[in-house]
Amino acid sequence: MNLEQSLTKRGIKVTLHKVEFTTNYTRAFLKIENSNEPHSNLVNFVLEPVAMQGKKQLRYISRFKKDFPQDGFSEINFSPIPPGVEEEGVAVFHPVGFTPDSPRTVILRFDSTVSPFIFEVPLEEGVQVRPKVEEDSTIKVVEVGQTRIAGGVLITLHKVEFAEEYTAVFLILENKNGEHSDIFFDETECRAIQQNKQFWRTFEGPKYRQIKVSIPGGIKEEGVVKFEAIDYNKGKIRFEFPVITNIQDRKRYRFIFNVSIPRTNS
Structure with missing residues (x-):
């Protein structure tokens, strides 16, 4: 409506x-x-x-x-x-x-x-209820809930979504520094590693909200980083997210999350 x-x-x-x-x-x-x-x-x-x-x-x-x-x-x-x-x-x-x-x-x-x-x-008489859409059985979601803190920056990895064409990582970045202390999220350098293989960003899949590059002090930014499709069945994945906290000194922190994939009965 x-x-x-x-x-x-x-x-x-x-x-x-x-x-x-x-x-x-x-x-x-x-x-x-x-x-x-x-x-x-x-x-x-x-x-x-x-x-x-x-x-x-x-x-x-x-x-x-x-x-x-x-x-x-x-x-x-x-x-x-x-x-x-x-x-x-x-x-x-x-x-x-x-x-x-x-x-x-x-x-x-x-x-x-x-x-x-x-x-x-x-709720007007003409309103029609759309039917329920069945979820795509090829998508698997792993709840993570890990948080890392460094340089006045807090990053929480909430969940990882695995699909045939992409892997989506749902993040919250919070800049806890002062009012004039912007941080910079370098999405181009984000990466995922599984066993001996490296995965880079992709534009495949749904158009999720992206994380803004510049995040002012006191601001919380939420969004998704999408990687190339990672095999859900091959175990632990390491995700890396770089943040620059001072553009003049180029002080860079790399936030690392190790995500274990739960075993299934299949």
């Missing part, structure tokens, strides 16, 4: 482009814009988004959950949003009810440090 509803409060504009209803999720397509002056405070969306249908809360589905749809749309980044920055993506919830006695309105609420942004979405 196309909506194009916008709310603006204290220089923060949130636009709800559309809401998609399926039998296994409800997905809101959003854009957040911070149009305040350059030295204004960052904006945080401090709680998980909330969706309500009558008295029923539709639980939020983050991208780290297996129910999150893997069709190329990235979860919107609710991390601190600096002035002049736009964020675009989706917020995913459990499915709405479409029985005859189900409430015909869904409330979407996004709480920020500025103000809550609340949208009312009518």
